[in-house]
Amino acid sequence: MTAAPPFTSAVPTVESTVIRTPADGLVHGATTVRTPTGELPIYHASPEGSGPFPIVLVIQEIFGVHEHIRDVVRRFAKAGYLAVAPELYFRLGDPSKAASIDEIRANFVAKAPDALVLSDLDDTLAWATANGGDKARVGVTGFCWGGRITWLYAAHQPKVKAGVAWYGRLAGPGTPNSPRHPVDVAGELKAPVLGLYGGEDTGIPLADVDRLRAALESAGNGSTVVVYPTAPHAFFADYRSSYREADARDGWSRTLDWFSRHGV
Template identity: 30%
Template sequence: MASKNNPSLSVFLILILAVILTACAAQPATTENAKESAAGANQVADAAEPGQSTNADLTRSEDSAGMEIMAGETAYYLTTDGYLARPAAEGKYPAVIMIHEWWGLNDNIRDMARQLAAEGYVVLAVDLYNGQVAQNSSIAGQLAGAVRQDTEPALENMKAAVNFLKARDDVIPDKIASMGWCFGGGMSLQLALTGTPLAATIIYYGSLETDPEKLAAIKQPVLGIFGDQDTGIPVATVLEFNSTLGSIGVPRDIYIYPGVGHAFANPSGANYAPEETMDAWQKTLDFLARNLKQ
């Protein structure tokens, strides 16, 4: 882990000038350099045993990155299954545990898994709802609330997913990251707090922890993507999260986009912000490449 005084530990706060000045005043100058970045600059089978996967629905496709992928594979791990997308070419690749929003493992998450696989990653989109997918916010809230009340089964689910990937012949076992949006962003952080060995953690507007004793379990770099209009995760909480990570020496890139709210990267949601989403996605790819491909 790098020293907390390492100048490379920068927080990238994408905020209007007034907010940046406030942020800089609130953060230890010894642990981070706050700087602006323009948002939107880059366009961007039932019979299987747990731990196995089936190829009955396997299809080949190409994403915008041009890498042929194998998608539609059902991955069986623990007592549930997930969605696996991977490069078609033989070889060993870094991998990502992808964690769904509060809606569940739906088509949007499957599409994101395919997009990321086309960038050269084996992607396992986990299912923390045991096959349930919410069709409205009321059901989504109930499903997410049940997990939050008892997180242990979800944590065991994600740990099993990590072990599933580590055991695969096409995965580099020490190059596995977790990422999630909304509910999944919070669960990505919760997995990191267990001390599970990971190469990186990515949080898209997920619930945060600011207790330094709990955050001390994190040994890997963290990427955080947030909107300054997200009332559920206030800017002040994001800044405290960043400052605390800096004080204990955790490498992190934290971005706060102005004028966008919660779930701004969900193309099917009311808060969708396409320019900010493309910029955040490019930052995600850059972060993964630095920490999983180098």
């Protein structure tokens, strides 16, 4: 069997900015989680020791759980968390081998029902709590496609204590697989969410960010939004030309602080 590329075939990798987090001092690896409709692959990492550790669910980019997402999992583990990234497209194939983002949108994003994604995250959380995680300290974060799902999961799962959403879609017409978006669930959040967005993100209009901010203020649930004025989409993705080191570092610092302040 041919090995998957370490990152993704859909966009070029900029090796000079790639961050590689070593796994020394960590327990990490790949396994599967049983779901009602199949074995869900996950990548996990945690500090050595028995825990229980606070849990962070790391929700993939549009490209799936490739090496960048696995590295983010290890970064959280270095910070003291049991971090888990589930392969949420696993029933549809391997998105890392897709030739373009448009191919991924058509063959993966459009065919992954939100309800099934949220159910898979519930099963991942159950695995984490049974494998060294603290069910009383649960956070969720996601990037791009996963940024949108982060808001939905915070409105779905009452065990979540805090979320951080990185530049995911916020609004738009509903579809049978994706009937609602973050602006639609802003008043239903069960935990405060920090949203991190780029002022020059051509795929997420600032008008949508403003709509979300207004909805959050109206709901009064403690959630907030930060916009980095000159950042494009995917400014945290250190393997891509969109990477903006200063904004990425600030966002990571805010993420750890947000989780800490909200009991994760």
